[in-house]
Amino acid sequence: MILIFEVIVLLSFIILSAFFSASETALFSLNKLQLKKIQKEEENNWRIKSIIKLLDDPQRTLISILIGNMFVNITASSLATYLAIKLIGNIGIGIASGIMIFTILVFGEIVPKSLAVVNAENISKRVAKPIEIISIGLFPLIKVFKALIIVLYYFFGKKSTREKKEITEEDLITLIDAGKDEGVIEEEENEMIRNIFEFGDTMVKEVMIPRVDMACISSDTKLGSILKMINKMGHSRIPVYEDTIDNIVGILYAKDLLGVYQKWYTSREKFDLKEIIREAYFVPENKKIDELLDIFQKDRIQIAIAIDEYGGTAGLITMEDVVEEVVGEIIDEYDREIKLFEMIEDNTVITDAMISIEKINEILNIEIPENGFETLGGFIYDLLGRIPKKDEKIKYQNCQIIVEQVVKNRIRRVKIIKELPQTKNNTPGKNA
Structure with a gap:
């Protein structure tokens, strides 16, 4: 009868070993996203509160589990050895040790931890409260171990023992x-x-239509010329300048011309563009586009003029440009679908010089730096320190850059050939 009781106690300790092992794996397998999801679904559940309390102090929780696990494993092994000696004498010591190593490894570690990994949420709910109670009971011992850990951290030059991991x-x-x-x-x-x-990290200058590509009109432009331009370009809003593009005096809205055109057509009164243009909104080219989007939405603005550090016109940015940074290119009925780049081979691309450095790096898996310029054309100008000639070849790292088209001192089209790594099959041999 006593023997049966001792065997039951031994099995109980093995079950407790499995409990502590499963608790450790389940609780520490939960991430912040899972916790927030569980907490939102079961806000007043006492089990969830216990889980959160335990993971708020992971060091205390881990020490509690390890102390408990170590205690039951040592006790189970000692009891098994005692029973073996009692039944078969001293020869039972080795046999008991072998059996307990296998039993604890399989049923006290591998099986419970494997189950806990795939069912962490449910198991955590069931073990959290018992572990919390155990940690309260072991509080004095936990304080001793925490103090020891602080000393060891200090010895190894670690400043903090409680670094809370946030979702990055x-x-x-x-x-x-x-x-x-x-x-x-x-x-x-x-x-x-x-x-x-x-x-949130993107600046206006990375998204804007650059100054050289802006469609603008002079304040003294005739009505007929404006109508032709709107019909040709399809723009609904056009910046208006006086004397120079650096002096933008307003924005012309195409719809505002409808009433003016009717009046002009019937009465042939003198047309004055300045009377119908609206106030332009100016924004620094280094402004973040998330901040600009807030302004666009708050003030119901659709277009802004980007200015450089000297107050000159750097470019133009619209609500559509900002939105496209999230949803991708928006092609309307007036847009011409232009292919920004074309892959000729796996290692060769023909591209518009206005393509961003980030995009070309992504396409060819290369590392062109982004130091003071946003586009491939800007990089080539910076690399050469001058305007390149048509068909000029430039060697940069493992790439050959060929300038295919230059129009009015502006690089239009570029070919980039990335050198493939040589293999034994394509390495040229020596002449005999």
Whole structure:
């Protein structure tokens, strides 16, 4: 009868070993996102409150579990050895040790931890309260171990023993990429979410239509010429300048011309463009586009003029340009769909010089620096220190850059050939 009781106690200790092992794995497998989800779904659940309390002090929780696990494992091994000696003598010591190593390894570690990994949430709910009670009971011992850990951290030059891990942008991007790989998130959705993360770091000068590409009209332009330009370009808002493009005096809205045109057509009164233009909104080219979007929405503005550090016109940015940074290119009925780049081979691309450095790096998996310029054309100007000639070849790292088209001192089209790494099959041999 006593023997049966002792065997039951031994089995109980093995079960407790499994309990502590499963608790450790389950609780520390939960991440912040899972916790917030659980907390939101079951706000007043006492089990959830216990989980949060335990993970708020992970060091205390871990020490409690390890002390408990160590205690039951040592006690179980000692009891098994005692029973073996009692039954078969001293020869039972080795046998008991072998059996207990296998039993604790399989049933006290591998099996419970494997189950806890795949069912962390449910197991955590069941073990949290008992572990919390155990940690309260072991509080004096935990304080001793915490003090010892602080001494060891200090000895090894570690300043803090309680570094709370927060969810980082990298964590979320990794999660999103995993969702894409699993088919939960579409490619377009993945790209859009990534764009949102980059949105707050993007400046106006990275998105704006540059000064040289702006469609503007002079304040003394005749009505007929303006109508022809609007009909040709399809723009609904056009900046108006006086004397020079650096002196933008307002924005012409195409719809404002309708009433003026009717009046002019019937009465042939003198047309004065300055009377119908609206006030222009100016923004520094280094302003973040998320801040600009707030202004666009608050003041119901659709277009802004970007200015450089000297107060000159740097470019133009619209609400559409800002939105496209998240949702991608928006092609309306007036836009001509222009191919920014074309892959000729896996290592060769023909591209517009206005392509961003970030994009060309992504396409060819190269590392062109972004130091003071945003586009491939800007990089070439900076690299040469002059205006390149047509068909000029430039060697940069493992790339050959060929300037295919230059119009009015402006680089238009570029070919980039990335050198492929040589293999034994394509390495030229020596002549005999």
